[in-house]
Structures are given as C-alpha cells and as structure tokens.
Amino acid sequence: MTARTTAAHGVRGKADAARAKRAVLIALDWGTTSLRAYLFDAAGEVLDTRISTAGIMNLPVPAEEGGFDAAFDEACGVWLAQGSALPVLAAGMVGSAQGWVSAPYVETPASEDALVASIVKVRAACGVELAVVPGVLEPGALPNVMRGEETQIFGALGAQAGAHAVPVSRPEVQAQAAAQMLIGLPGTHAKWVVVEGASIARFYTFMTGEVYAALTAHTILGRTMKRPVVPDTAAFLRGVTVAREHGSAGVLATAFSTRTLGLTDQLAADEQPDYLSGLLIGHELAGLEAVLARRDVELAACAPRLIGADALCERYRLALAQFGCSGAQIVHRATERGLWRIAVRAGLVVGAGQTA
Amino acid sequence: MTARTTAAHGVRGKADAARAKRAVLIALDWGTTSLRAYLFDAAGEVLDTRISTAGIMNLPVPAEEGGFDAAFDEACGVWLAQGSALPVLAAGMVGSAQGWVSAPYVETPASEDALVASIVKVRAACGVELAVVPGVLEPGALPNVMRGEETQIFGALGAQAGAHAVPVSRPEVQAQAAAQMLIGLPGTHAKWVVVEGASIARFYTFMTGEVYAALTAHTILGRTMKRPVVPDTAAFLRGVTVAREHGSAGVLATAFSTRTLGLTDQLAADEQPDYLSGLLIGHELAGLEAVLARRDVELAACAPRLIGADALCERYRLALAQFGCSGAQIVHRATERGLWRIAVRAGLVVGAGQTA
The missing domain is CATH 3.30.420.300 (2-keto-3-deoxy-galactonokinase, substrate binding domain)
Known part of the structure; x- marks a missing residue:
C-alpha cells in the first residue's frame, strides 16, 4: 500500500x-x-x-x-x-x-x-x-x-423502494414517476438521464463543472474573485435567478455580469465565485427544462434523483427549487448499489433472496 | 524605438x-x-x-x-x-x-x-x-x-455615408436603419450595440472569444483537436447550424458534441476547432436574436455593421446569414475614424469643412 x-x-x-x-x-x-x-x-x-x-x-x-x-x-x-x-x-x-x-x-x-x-x-x-x-x-x-454513470443510475433505481425514497403527494407526479424517472449526476460533465421502463432512454451532458473551472482559472472573471470563507448560498441563488430570468441571452452574455456587477459595486469579490456557479447551474437547468419540454415533460413536475457529492447535490436541490421543482432527492451510495446490482445480474454473485 | x-x-x-x-x-x-x-x-x-x-x-x-x-x-x-x-x-x-x-x-x-x-x-x-x-x-x-468600442462605434457612424455603405433594398430594413443601427464588434468580449438617434442606446457583451480560448486550452474539448491547415468554413457553419437548431439546450450542452461527434467518427480532429468556433458564435447570435426580439427587433431584418479583424468579421457575416441576416457589412478603419471624429468634436483639431 x-x-x-x-x-x-x-x-x-x-x-x-x-x-x-x-x-x-x-x-x-x-x-x-x-x-x-x-x-x-x-x-x-x-x-x-x-x-x-x-x-x-x-x-x-x-x-x-x-x-x-x-x-x-x-x-x-x-x-x-x-x-x-x-x-x-x-x-x-x-x-x-x-x-x-x-x-x-x-x-x-x-x-x-x-x-x-x-x-x-x-x-x-x-x-x-x-x-x-x-x-x-x-x-x-x-x-x-x-461511462460509469450507467452503473450509478441502476444503483439509484435499486434505491427506489429503499430508505431514501421520498413520498410523492401530487397525483400527476406519481403518474409521471411510474412512467419515467429523471436522474441528475452533477459534476465536471453533469448528466441528466431519463429512465423509462428500467432502461436508460436518453440523456444530456452539460459541461458545467469543467466550464466553471475554466472560467474561474483562465478568464477575466477569475481575476476579481475571492473565495469566500464559507459557500455563499445567497450569491449562488442570485446567479440561478439571473440565469432563469435572463437566460435567453445565453451564458456567454450573462457570465460577463459577474464582472460588471463587481465593477459597479453590486457584487463583492467573495460573492463572485458562488454567483458564477449559480449562473452556470441555472443555465444548465434552463437548458434541461427546454429539452424536457420538447417531449412535453415539465421539469417542475419531476421528482429527480440526484447522485454525487452531497454539497453539490444540495446546491442542485436548491437551484431546482427555483425552477419550481421541489421534489428532488439525493441518492446515497448509488455507485456501490449499482456495482452490486450488475454483479448479481451478471451472475458473478448470487443476490440476496436468490438461491445458489 | x-x-x-x-x-x-x-x-x-x-x-x-x-x-x-x-x-x-x-x-x-x-x-x-x-x-x-x-x-x-x-x-x-x-x-x-x-x-x-x-x-x-x-x-x-x-x-x-x-x-x-x-x-x-x-x-x-x-x-x-x-x-x-x-x-x-x-x-x-x-x-x-x-x-x-x-x-x-x-x-x-x-x-x-x-x-x-x-x-x-x-x-x-x-x-x-x-x-x-x-x-x-x-x-x-x-x-x-x-471602453474603446464607443470610439469605434462613432467611427462606424462616420462611415455611414461613405464608400462602405451598402444600398439597402427592402423598405422595412430602410425604415429600421433610419431609426436605429446595430453594430457588432466580434472578439474576446464581443459587443453588440444598438445606436438610436446617434446615441449608444444599449449593448450586450458576449464572452465568446475568451470562452473559446478557455475551452480549447483548458478543457477536454481541446485534447482531441488538431488545428487545420486552413480554416474549415464547412465545419464552422455546421457548428453555427447546431447552435441555431439545438440552441435551447444551451452552450454548456452543445459544446460537448465537439467531443462526442469526434468519438463517434462524425467530426475529424481538424474539424473540431472551427466546429466549436461556429457553435459559440452561433449561440452568441441566438442570444442576440433573443434579446433583440424582446424589443420587437428582428435580427434577420437588421443590416449590422461589423467592426474588427477582417477574417473574424467575415466569419460573423457568414454566421449572420445562417440567421437570415444577409445585410451585414464590414466597416474598415472605424478606430481611426472615431478618434478623428471625437477629436474634432472636442475641439482638439479643426474638422475638414470647418473654418478655424
């Protein structure tokens, strides 16, 4: 070792x-x-x-x-x-x-x-x-x-009836949940996956995490930024709101507001990192909302499962709520569950409840 | 020296x-x-x-x-x-x-x-x-x-009646041109400026050039890219079209296609730089189209003037045509014209046709 x-x-x-x-x-x-x-x-x-x-x-x-x-x-x-x-x-x-x-x-x-x-x-x-x-x-x-997310996704499906499932109250959400499930995997290359009938039907990739890293480290936006001592949730949500309300201009335009709000004393240096994070995640969710709408699925009516680091998933949960989507839940140990589930299915091990 | x-x-x-x-x-x-x-x-x-x-x-x-x-x-x-x-x-x-x-x-x-x-x-x-x-x-x-663009813009206005003006045939375009003018300044931080009554009325900044540089140098997209010997206009226009047709997902999503089209042998390594350039410029123009539409201005009906490096302006002219905007014209020497014009206005020099 x-x-x-x-x-x-x-x-x-x-x-x-x-x-x-x-x-x-x-x-x-x-x-x-x-x-x-x-x-x-x-x-x-x-x-x-x-x-x-x-x-x-x-x-x-x-x-x-x-x-x-x-x-x-x-x-x-x-x-x-x-x-x-x-x-x-x-x-x-x-x-x-x-x-x-x-x-x-x-x-x-x-x-x-x-x-x-x-x-x-x-x-x-x-x-x-x-x-x-x-x-x-x-x-x-x-x-x-x-690659890799497919295993986590089947792990999250395995968790469906488990301790992490959250009761869904609205009938229309229940009906949709039965037909399909939306799974989000935030990160460097965030994925949003639509599962239908226990199959991965379609999915979308957003380069949110990697673009955030590139913008903060390698563009003018990073030059005036100061890391806050603790994450600034208010600045994050402000960014989400701007993306939601002014999103049609696109992230190439709204990102520049990180700088101009700073120049005009409306956004402090230590608010800028979380504001930009909120902007990018907000644009991701606005894009997700648009691609789902093309298939008559309303993001606000979904109860997505989130897989990833807890703090990041919690940010997504807050951002989703800004889009009217309040039923998001974080799934834990999706990777381990998925690996085990596939190993059972592949006959590498005998699953619990099965006989050898 | x-x-x-x-x-x-x-x-x-x-x-x-x-x-x-x-x-x-x-x-x-x-x-x-x-x-x-x-x-x-x-x-x-x-x-x-x-x-x-x-x-x-x-x-x-x-x-x-x-x-x-x-x-x-x-x-x-x-x-x-x-x-x-x-x-x-x-x-x-x-x-x-x-x-x-x-x-x-x-x-x-x-x-x-x-x-x-x-x-x-x-x-x-x-x-x-x-x-x-x-x-x-x-x-x-x-x-x-x-900062600096304002001078170029007044230089471009100075060129309005000059050798670079292009006759406008459609009456509705003429009417709009009389009321307002759209000026584009492609580059690191591209600007689109609406001039009304010889004043800068409003403008938008798109971080297109800087984001392109950051994505190619500091994300996974750059790793599979190869610079073509000569710029690949077909790949560029393909990117513009994707942004126009799939733009609602946002650039955080469409940018990833540079990689996946490569992975699936649909986009060669030396097509990827121009494809991504077209994608970003296409998203910029889609964003511009949206913000103009909020004020009932149709991008396709505008005859924008473009200020900047010739090759880049020519790319924008081609991309604008994909958005139905065929009347774009490139203004030369806008900086020199603008500096002179402001110097005359400020009384630093006596303008041609004026008496000392």
Missing part, C-alpha cells in the same frame, strides 16, 4: 482476514482521476473500501508498462492475497478506448440486461479476470456518451 | 520630418494588450501608424515607475520630437481604473457630445497633455460596460 491509496477502515490484520473470509465480490469504480475499490459480502454490504488516485490517466506506471496491473494490485492486492478467488467487476473509464480493455458502448434505450450482455473481460497479470461494464451511447445528430 | 514597437512605414528620416510638419493630431487606441498610435493630417488622413505591445497590462516598466510615460514616449516620442506641440487624444483601457487616469463611464444613452463632455485630461512627464475618452456604462440588473 502506497501513500496514494487509502483504506476506509484503519484496522488491519485480524479484522482484514475476517472480512476477507466473508467477501464474495470485488467491485471497482475506475474513472479518469480515481479508482475506488469495494469489497462486498454475500448480502451486498460493503465490507471495506479502498480509494486510490490511480485513475486511468494517473496510473502509477505507464499503461504499456503494466500500469493497470500495478494500480489494481495496489488497490486490491491485500484482499486478493487473503481470500479465495473473488470475482471482480469494474465500471467507468477503465472500459474506454484509453482504458485497460475497450468495452464498446451499448446504445440507448439501454437496459441492465443489455449492459450485462456487453460486459467485456480482461485478465490481469496475477491471473484474476475482471468483468468490465460497457458505457452507454445515445446516437443522433448530437450524440451523448456515459 | 524598441523591438516591441513597429512602425507601419519603413521610411524614416526626411519622410518622417515631412509628415511631422503636416501633422495636426496624435491619437491613441490604448487597450489592455496593445497600443496603436496614429498621426493625423488636417484632412483627417492617417500619416503614420505605430503599433506597440505596451497595453496597460503590459507596460515596459510598472505603472508606478512611470510605465505609462515610458510606453507613450516609446510609441510617440519620434513624432513629438519632430513636430510642434500636437494635441493628443486617447481611447480605451488607458482610461480605466487600472489605466493612466480614470475617465468615469458615461451612462447610456450616450451621445458623442456626452463622451466629449466627460473627457479627462492627464499630463505626461514630457509636458504633453492627453485627452482621454471615457467608456460607456449601461446600468441595470445586468450592467454592461465598454
């Missing part, structure tokens, strides 16, 4: 051995900049988690020198050494053209069974075989792609 | 002296990253031009150590040494809070006379006094500011 890998549990030794005996699955969420490894028991509970910075673009040694093997050993070697041969499932950019093995996209509408049928295997140098989940492609004039 | 300053005319010595004798005005377009100095004769013709990289954020020595004087001497010293005392007019960021002297904004509606009345003077170490043109502010919930 190097400094780059951290275990969620500090206790090692006997506890490790005990966990390893109960383990039935190793599952990996292997993205561009990080690798998260989970050890599951037969009930689908996570026994142990190991988090590494060895994303596919950040391997400990180059890929052609065995970088994937090295990262895998570093993250999971301790588990593999202690237990019997465990099945391994992996999702995310590890299955991209730049990954360990290319797992070609499954096209929308993409069911869980279609994903499972397109799993691609790769054998590690240590002899272990990894099953790699494919991504999803929505073809068309403006194609969309995802 | 250092390597950082270049003269438009290579001939020095006697020719310089002859020009200096006929000179009546020095006028400066002094921005953030460059300083352009013009020497005018009594007919308002440019005798000589000197271009320097000594913008206000790029002075040869820091401002507090006499950086503005040093840049001014470097650019204009040769003219000042040879001629009699010449009046000097300057426009642009030199009048900002970070400039040589702060020339506070004039609010819209801003006439030429209002600009002249708010000129601020600063005396150089060499004793010469500079008259600095103020910028323009449009107050409101989303304020807009300009």
